[in-house]
Amino acid sequence: MINTVSDMLLDLKKKEEEAIDKFQKEVVNLNHPTIIGDMYEGTAEKILNKTIFKGLDLKIVSGQIINKDRKKSAQVDCMIVEGEGNQIPNTNEWIYDISQVIAVFEVKKNLHKADLVDSYNKMLKINDIFDPVDMTENEYSLFRDSFRSAVGMEVPDHKDIDQYSVDIQMIYHTLLMETVMPLRIVFGFYGYKDMKNLREGFVSFLKENVTEDVDQAVKGFGPGSFPSLIFTRSSSLLKINGIPYKPSLDKNGFWDVYTSSNHNPLFHLLEILWTKLSYKHGISSDIFGEDLQIENLYRFLRSKATVRDGKIGWEYSYIELPDDLDLDPLYIDWEPEELSEAEHLLVAWLCREESMNTKSSMFNDLLKRYNLDENEILGSLKAKRLVYKDNNNDLRLLTDQCATVTKNGKFYAGENKDGKMEKWAVK
Template structure:
């Protein structure tokens, strides 16, 4: 379904955008209103029915009365305050699902302006969710998705079922960032026209980063979740929906892609709605193809002489590198061996897996594998994570299967993705 809707939205833009581009009006605010109107129309088509969601323009606020800059499009729930004599609203940040800042073109100056405008929202959100007021919001929205993403990224649990476990400074900063990413709005900068190459887009973001690095408001949570410039996107790998495991302690948090930008937009918005309202598998279709992240920026939390911050690493890529790199790949479950299958099955049945279990150690020794070796292999599946001296299942619905070939596979199957993959595999083997 997501591909169908994304293609529909792209068709709307391709059909309507030339009309806006050729309009005889030269009045800048009117031109801006036209592009914002088209964006609102596209977003309206993207929202599932029956949730009572609205698309408005206006300002974000919090309980202190702090206001953001004027925002082009907000996807909101609940009630806001309509301003007198204008079609504009003030909406509390806890009820804002997504914010879209719209630009006719998105190049250097426009890119900086769009990020600065969206940062007026993130500043309010950071204060709200990191203050005492956040507790009521945590009670109303489960932070389980962030806990799971942290475990997938690091291979270690942060919550033992009753309390948060002790974490290093780097891990604590990462978990805090993931929690804020889940609770805050999806912030999007949308440029109808933009850079003519992916490399130029990446270079513009690096140029922006060089200007703001080291300043307040330049951490990973301050970057928009998605920036669209014409046919290219820069997206954040925050686990909602895109997740990239840590590499030597570095979080590859920002990547580029030439894939249909409206599909990327839907991925972000629908993932947020799914976490809030629970849609199951009907939104995602077959979901047997995944985007390949072309990493642009990696970060790592640091603390030097009492000052906390983030180190940034830039990943260069020229036009040739980007042209050779795949944009998508076929999804596949984890192919595992018998020992891994047995331990995963044990976890799926609610039983414990600990390094001090003599029966388990005897079984592994008989098969020529140590507990540490099988732990490393299972953690790499992103279905389990280390928990003290044992392993804990972190997948929402971990399913196992033995293929007709005798191979063992395992995967997250909460959306039915593994079931669909097996059906395709079986059908293909008949020919």
């Protein structure tokens, strides 16, 4: 379904662009920046109206966002909002409380460096006026899924988070904010000609504002400040924050915070928006279709929380594009994690019994039977984001509905609450 809708939106976008171009050539060549901006904002609004589900009391408006202290954002080109707002008298502009805002869009006809900087700074103002809120049960489920994927452990109690390493603390707080904040999306029509140029434009901007001198550090350039999605033409930069792309810390504490794509950007727009709405409103994952193919993304920016001179900040590294970029497939087949026989026995047990203590005779018999040590098997299962060990030495699953499958003589396991394991096994 998501592919069908994204293709339809891309066709709509192309037709609207052609209509604007035809008007400019055959009727009158408009050169008033506000009027030109209005044409493209209107096009974006038409497209966005096709992305939202009926029956959820959602609408597309422009105007300003306000918080409980009456602090306001700059003017917002487009936003997806929920419920009733306040219309500004004698205008088509609206005022909405930030708690009602699902997504904020900055629309640019031409997205070049100056437009990217302007969009980024406007999105920072959304961060500045955000009110901390209690998560709903559904939102906590999104945060929990993201955190478990990132760290390979269960979410700690909030009061205990300062007992963990800096990298875990920082990704905890970042993912917490990502869960409850509105999506922030830069919607470009033209501009950077390809993905490589878009990546380089963002890195150039980042280098101008990130420094190793802690006394000269500029606020607003941590991963939590990055827009959720930046796109123009057929190129996108996407944040890996669990909405929907799952983050993962490596053994050195690095997190692939930003990735890039040369696929239809409106496909990614639907993915992040529908993921946000599906968790928020408990909508079935069937809206995404079979979901057994995943788009091929290109690693871009890695980030790591670091401490210098007693101050916490972020370290970044840039990953170059591969030389054989054009040879990579647009989609790759999704597969669950393959297990060894010993791992399969352990995971299958946990699917039934919930926990196994590493001091138990059963666990030690398993290690002896397969000539393994504890670090070896647990390191492998943690890397696969299937099992973690709690403070009582109990092994527990990192999934909500784990399923194990034997297929062609091999063992597999994965999360099945979205039905993906079952669909894969049948296929």
